Amino acid sequence: MKISKRLFLSVVLAVLVLVLGMAQVAMAAKELNVWVFSGQEAAKYGEALDRIFAQFEKKHPDFRVKLSTTPYGEYLDRIIIAVRGGMGPDIIQNDVIWTPPLAYQGLVLNLDKYWATAPFKEEDFFEASIRTLRWDGSLYGVPQMNGHWGLIFYNKDLMAEAGFDPNFPPIAYWDEFVEVAQALTKPDKEQYGYAVMGAMDEGISATWTGWLATTGAKSWLNEDKTRAVVNQANGVRAAKFKTDLALVHKVSPPGTANWDQWDSRSLFETGKLAMYMVGTWEIEILKEEAPDIDFSFTYLPRPRDGVKGSMYGGWNWSINVNSTYPDVAWDFIEMATTIGNQDAISSLPPALVEAAKRRFATWEKGYVALDQILGAIPRPVHPSYPEMSRSMQIGIQSILLEEKSVQEAMDGVAAEIDKILAR
């Protein structure tokens, strides 16, 4: 009995020591918190992320990396609430349209001093990506990946049925595109040629900017960002082309004023939509959700006097102004921003030009995606961009609802944006 009691006490003591020891270790390890949006944590990137975490933790043995994901719809709210509350992660993966307001509000760090000694330079990234993180002459992030709205996804079977080349359909120019879309529109079979996005969300601004880019225009604003130019010739052309597809050429499904990118994807996956505009993220999604649909993608159609272009979108890494370990956070970003690592962990094409080229080299039409990023223009890099976008959404909807003419609507949008800029 005595031996049993001694043994029992020894075991209890040993367990206590072990638990306390583990607690000590856990308490001793500092955390580097990284927030990303849900599209990033797909299982296929887990291995690469783990490898980078291990690499980082080897260099900083007293740190553990903690990754947290949030669906896109709630992500900005989460960032605002946390950072304004004095908390939040060390590293924030943020949409390129959020970087300027975060920078302007002083919620993310000015990274100029880090860029000065970084192993990468601005010219290593796509030009549009650098534009999105420069505010007031300083850099507030590091580009991670591109999500440009600049590809027309199309159903190869529907193209072939209509007598068009399914690999290279004749939709390089606006007029051809309209003809093909009309040929593919059969309302009695509930089949439509092209889905115009008219729902009250960022899709309107993104797709309008894509059409704007093909006219050769470079921005919504003039050079010194004091005035909107959306109501000038190219802006009006882009708006007219977009809305005419629904109103005049009638190639879009009914309910355009509440039609978003998810509606377009759903209809495309049923084989009832021939074409829609979206970005490279759609490739993996369509392969997974609609393996029976034989699809491909091509350039955004342009006017006969236009250029190959698209709207630049994507994601940047930034450092939370509340971070206790900004130098360590920068170390992590540097590690994640090598050609190999960025290619390995980015669910979208990487922002480093060489990493993107490496990615696109494995695609059947990778050169299309590369050309489109090279010709991409960002939306206004301005802290009040969300307000400008809403003005654009209301303006385009007023055209789709036939409440205003194209020029009237775009004049209204320009006036609203000018008011915002003058504030």
Place this chain on the structure above:
Amino acid sequence: MGGILCRGLRYRPYNINLGPMNLRIKDLIERVYRRHLPGYLFILPALAVMSLLILYPLYRTFFLSLHVEVRFNELVFVGLQNFVEVLTSDYLRKVLLNTTIWTAGTVAFQFLVGLGVATLFNTKLRGVRIVSSLALIPWVTPGVIAAVIWKWMYHPLYGVLNEILVLLHILDAYKPWLADPRVALLAIVLAAIWKGFPFSMVMFLAGMKTIPQDLYEVAEMDGATALARFFHITLPLLAPVFKITILLTTIWTFNYFDLIYAMTGGGPGRSTEILATQIYKLAFDDWRFGVASSLAVIMFAILAVFTFMYVWTLERRGRGL
């Protein structure tokens, strides 16, 4: 009290002449301390939580409404400038009108449908309990899920609602309900009625169970029809339940955000924009917390005035809540 005036100087300041009771303040304080302090201590934690969750946010909202945030934590006092901007904006009239239609329509029909269903369920038939439990499903469904369900039901190509209406020859062709600014708000009101009627139903059913059955028996013996019994017994005796239910559903509907934001985002063309969605966009899309707060203060004032007028009117008629 006259005694005090005449003899005030003869009394020490802490003495109060309360007539027959003639208590001294010191005794009064001791009585309060002994009898009431423990009670106040018990409710102190709840008061503290309420202050944190209600009073501080209220104060902070009022405070922000009088400031412009130049940058994070850099607030500039601007007085009523934010209010002026909101009151002279081109969206306010439309937003207020939409909010009124949304609230009045939803509350009225939740009331009617809830009353109708409660009347149906107010029987002793077998299985009615199970059915009435199932009727709670819309109420417990999260708002965003309900929005997705209804959005699909209203789908311009595949919506089941369109299918039924075409089959019944009420429509010739499918209608894009949520893309038509003339009907989009009414379409969402329908979804809100489905979502919220169970609460009214539960309240009214509970109230009906408390009505003495002999009132109905006596009325029946006197020759009253079922309709007469409903209008002259059921409705009057349910009046207190109606009042509180209408008040609560009005407040909740006025503040409700999920359905509209998820179904239309306030579009098309602001036809479904209400105060709650506009405030959200000003704050979390535009980052204009001062202006958003001023609109929130206006919203709070409207609701406070409504609640006060509602309760006051009922009190005046001698039939409080």
